[in-house]
Amino acid sequence: MCRMSSESxxxxxxxxxxxxxxxxxxxxxxxxxxxxxxxxxxxxxxxYREMPLAVCLPENEGQVVDVLRTCHQLGVxxxxxxxxxxxxxxxxxxxxxVVLSLARFNRILKVDRDSRSAVVxxxxxxxxxxxAAAPYGLYYAPDPSSQIACTIGGNVAENSGGVxxxxxxxTVHNVLRLxxxxxxxxxxxxxxxxxxxxxxxxxALLIGxxxxxxxxxxxxxxxxxxxxxxxVVMASFDDVAQAGDAVAAIIAAGIIPxxxxxxxxxxxxxxxxxxxxxxxxxxxxxxxxxxxxxPEEVAEEIARVRAVLTGCGARDxxxxxxxxxRLRFWAGRKAAFPAVGRITPDYYCMDGTIPRKRLAExxxxxxxxxxxxxxxxxxxxxxxxxxxxPLIMYxxxxxxxxxxxxxxxxxxxxxxxxxxxxxxxxxxxxxxKIKQMCVQxxxxxxxxxxxxxxxxxxxxxxxxxxxxxxxHRCAEYGRMHVHRGELKFPDLERx
Amino acid sequence: xxxxxxxxxxxxxHAGRTPLRLRGAGSKDxxxxxxxxxxxxxxxxxxxxxxxxTELYLTAKxxxxxxxxxxxxAEHGQMLAFEPPHFSANLTVDRQIPAKTGATLGGCLAAxxxxxxxxxxxxxxxxxxxxxxxxxxxxxxxxxxxxxxNVAGYxxxxxxxxxxxxxxxxxxxTLKVLPKPVAETTLxxxxxxxxxxxxxxxxxxxxxxxxxxxxxxxxxxxxxxGAAAAVEAARRRLGGELTVDAEKTxxxxxxxxxxxxxxxxxxxxxxxSTAPALAVDGLSAIEWGGALRxxxxxIDAxxxxxxATAAGxxxxxxxxxxxxxxxxxxxxxxxxxxxxxxxxxxxxFDPAGILNPGRLYAEF
Numbered sequence: 001m002c003r004m005s006s007e008s009x010x011x012x013x014x015x016x017x018x019x020x021x022x023x024x025x026x027x028x029x030x031x032x033x034x035x036x037x038x039x040x041x042x043x044x045x046x047x048y049r050e051m052p053l054a055v056c057l058p059e060n061e062g063q064v065v066d067v068l069r070t071c072h073q074l075g076v077x078x079x080x081x082x083x084x085x086x087x088x089x090x091x092x093x094x095x096x097x098v099v100l101s102l103a104r105f106n107r108i109l110k111v112d113r114d115s116r117s118a119v120v121x122x123x124x125x126x127x128x129x130x131x132a133a134a135p136y137g138l139y140y141a142p143d144p145s146s147q148i149a150c151t152i153g154g155n156v157a158e159n160s161g162g163v164x165x166x167x168x169x170x171t172v173h174n175v176l177r178l179x180x181x182x183x184x185x186x187x188x189x190x191x192x193x194x195x196x197x198x199x200x201x202x203x204a205l206l207i208g209x210x211x212x213x214x215x216x217x218x219x220x221x222x223x224x225x226x227x228x229x230x231x232v233v234m235a236s237f238d239d240v241a242q243a244g245d246a247v248a249a250i251i252a253a254g255i256i257p258x259x260x261x262x263x264x265x266x267x268x269x270x271x272x273x274x275x276x277x278x279x280x281x282x283x284x285x286x287x288x289x290x291x292x293x294x295p296e297e298v299a300e301e302i303a304r305v306r307a308v309l310t311g312c313g314a315r316d317x318x319x320x321x322x323x324x325x326r327l328r329f330w331a332g333r334k335a336a337f338p339a340v341g342r343i344t345p346d347y348y349c350m351d352g353t354i355p356r357k358r359l360a361e362x363x364x365x366x367x368x369x370x371x372x373x374x375x376x377x378x379x380x381x382x383x384x385x386x387x388x389x390p391l392i393m394y395x396x397x398x399x400x401x402x403x404x405x406x407x408x409x410x411x412x413x414x415x416x417x418x419x420x421x422x423x424x425x426x427x428x429x430x431x432x433k434i435k436q437m438c439v440q441x442x443x444x445x446x447x448x449x450x451x452x453x454x455x456x457x458x459x460x461x462x463x464x465x466x467x468x469x470x471x472h473r474c475a476e477y478g479r480m481h482v483h484r485g486e487l488k489f490p491d492l493e494r495x
Numbered sequence: 496x497x498x499x500x501x502x503x504x505x506x507x508x509h510a511g512r513t514p515l516r517l518r519g520a521g522s523k524d525x526x527x528x529x530x531x532x533x534x535x536x537x538x539x540x541x542x543x544x545x546x547x548x549t550e551l552y553l554t555a556k557x558x559x560x561x562x563x564x565x566x567x568x569a570e571h572g573q574m575l576a577f578e579p580p581h582f583s584a585n586l587t588v589d590r591q592i593p594a595k596t597g598a599t600l601g602g603c604l605a606a607x608x609x610x611x612x613x614x615x616x617x618x619x620x621x622x623x624x625x626x627x628x629x630x631x632x633x634x635x636x637x638x639x640x641x642x643x644x645n646v647a648g649y650x651x652x653x654x655x656x657x658x659x660x661x662x663x664x665x666x667x668x669t670l671k672v673l674p675k676p677v678a679e680t681t682l683x684x685x686x687x688x689x690x691x692x693x694x695x696x697x698x699x700x701x702x703x704x705x706x707x708x709x710x711x712x713x714x715x716x717x718x719x720x721g722a723a724a725a726v727e728a729a730r731r732r733l734g735g736e737l738t739v740d741a742e743k744t745x746x747x748x749x750x751x752x753x754x755x756x757x758x759x760x761x762x763x764x765x766x767x768s769t770a771p772a773l774a775v776d777g778l779s780a781i782e783w784g785g786a787l788r789x790x791x792x793x794i795d796a797x798x799x800x801x802x803a804t805a806a807g808x809x810x811x812x813x814x815x816x817x818x819x820x821x822x823x824x825x826x827x828x829x830x831x832x833x834x835x836x837x838x839x840x841x842x843x844f845d846p847a848g849i850l851n852p853g854r855l856y857a858e859f
């Protein structure tokens with residue numbers, strides 16, 4: 001890094017910034033040395049890195065307000081950060097900005113059985129909420145696979161899902177209230193423990209806004225009663241199209257399973273030696289279908305699921321007979337990412353969503369892309385809600401391999417849009433999918449997003465250049481949304 | 496009516512700064528601020544555009560009656576899980592426009608009012624997957640989509656739910672739909688209001704298939720929905736008395752034709768479900784596990800607002816004679832920081848301020 005050389009204007013700005021930050025933060029809450037900043041240079045998407053000017057680690061809301069006011073006055077970008085487990089580069093620092101880590105906001109303030117809610121600070125880990133609620137027979141439903149590490153604040157920023165969201169919803173369905181600090185340092189609360197807050201549903205707008213609209217300092221989450229029993233049916237199929245049809249057949253039978261996941265052969269092959277889940281390695285695809293509820297309810301649903309899966313040509317069916325076995329069936333799915341990480345130097349995880357009925361088509365297209373790019377891909381799939389996670393395997397140390405992986409991923413995302421889906425189901429756009437936003441949305445929608453951003457953050461200091469691409473960037477990308485046949489970007493010069 | 500005609504009407508109104516009053520069937524003319532502006536009748540923009548039962552979504556134009564949508568869903572054993580009111584009995588509120596067929600999809604989303612199943616299934620916005628919006632400049636904007644999970648861009652489609660037509664015309668919307676429960680039964684308990692609230696919260700924290708609750712005049716009705724075995728097991732565990740003709744009662748609660756909703760002024764008070772009774776007379780009904788309470792009669796507006804706010808909730812002047820509606824804001828006033836945000840968002844979607852002015856807040 002050449003930042004320490006003494007003459008450039010950036011250094012002068014940085015010196016002012018650090019002086020001002022030292023006024024509002026104690027020394028142990030401000031990181032400025034390169035070796036301290038290094039761990040913050042990326043999030044879970046390690047292919048994109050940037051060093052920030054400083055990292056702020058406030059310990060109370062007053063300090064958050066002061067940091068934001070300071071940055072607002074100086075025009076310095078702010079990137080809020082939880083545990084840094086995000087997969088789209090949403091928490092990647094800005095080279096001329098600060099990282100605002102909420103890691104020290106790690107207290108669970110209240111767990112209340114009767115109102116089935118918990119008040120937590122944003123740096124609390126997802127799983128810690130369910131652990132705190134467990135003595136009351138309650139839990140927090142959204143369970144991203146990273147739940148042992150990811151924070152509630154990060155979940156709010158990304159509107160995180162998990163393997164149970166078909167039945168229990170995403171973060172947006174499970175958060176009741178947010179306390180937010182604006183970039184100008186103003187505190188506001190949206191939502192409440194009472195339903196239907198007056199005015200616009202700003203909770204819906206803030207959740208999933210990827211840190212572009214405000215900094216969350218407190219979250220009230222909904223807790224739900226832990227089901228008495230959960231059981232998983234594991235079904236093997238000789239053909240992925242058959243497995244896809246089975247997913248539709250389960251829904252058509254009026255069943256909304258607690259979880260409905262699919263893994264293809266490369267995924268089970270990667271996982272099985274790692275977790276010994278007992279997966280059928282000869283199957284082209286396996287389905288995991290979870291039922292939860294009272295013992296009577298589960299027995300009834302499992303019987304119906306078995307009948308549907310058998311009718312769809314499942315060649316082998318197993319039902320978990322104990323909680324240990326259920327967890328083992330799931331362990332493979334939850335460990336799919338690290339397992340693939342063991343068989344390849346690097347992997348790139350995609351997050352497109354498609355209508356369930358297009359699954360076989362998508363998998364065939366991905367197989368063709370594997371040949372086209374000369375890279376392998378394992379597929380794990382939140383089949384119940386159409387959210388696909390292809391894991392593209394590559395080697396960062398081989399010249400050109402990352403570029404191929406990135407192009408492979410972009411093609412999957414753009415196909416997701418073409419098939420009637422979305423470029424991201426739960427990981428967010430961040431910096432990673434910013435170009436594909438140009439494919440999913442046309443100019444008027446992107447302009448509206450920018451205007452919404454300006455309503456909260458006129459100077460565009462919160463997480464700039466993430467989530468919503470500039471129109472200029474879309475023009476440069478050159479692969480734009482075809483929207484009702486209208487001419488795109490009529491006001492922009494063409495390339 | 497085509498979408499192009501909606502666009503043309505809005506562009507003309509935008510150019511002429513003509514306030515518009517967006518209207519479907521008019522079943523919720525009573526709700527929100529006083530009606531103002533030239534009527535833009537959207538009931539003719541109707542029809543189901545797409546429905547795929549195995550993809551769990553339905554797309555329809557805004558003027559489509561909920562009754563038509565629910566009939567299509569019922570053919571496949573599915574439903575709108577938030578159980579929206581149709582308010583078919585309300586159609587005489589505005590006599591200038593003849594009665595139609597009950598609430599439309601557009602009005603349902605704009606008002607954001609859910610029915611009894613809200614306590615189990617969620618709010619209207621929880622089921623919104625995408626909208627095609629015609630904003631206050633006449634721009635056609637597509638947000639969200641038809642898939643269950645989509646976090647690309649701000650979630651404008653859910654923001655639109657409950658915005659009372661102040662941000663745009665919901666020309667078309669896609670909703671998540673769900674299978675109807677296999678079994679449903681209703682139990683009745685004799686108890687006072689405080690006891691009803693206590694029991695509902697206690698049951699709510701247990702894994703029981705509760706799908707609706709309604710207390711009125713010393714009687715608590717509890718609906719159980721789900722797998723047959725689960726409903727039966729819960730029934731045995733909870734006791735109470737089995738009721739007959741319960742479906743009619745739940746429709747009367749959803750439609751608010753039940754006597755509990757008859758008196759005016761009628762206040763809709765949303766509270767944390769555990770909130771103790773407010774120090775206000777006139778409690779007429781309790782719904783949603785204790786979180787929704789209805790108060791009727793001549794109640795001091797400032798007193799009920801203050802009591803609801805102190806209890807962590809908010810009070811809406813829901814149905815009232817015009818003499819009262821012109822003096823009292825329908826919705827609890829917003830904190831200054833939030834009001835400023837609302838104004839800026841309104842400016843984004845409707846810079847000329849022509850869409851349903853004053854319907855949500857007098858300030859915009």
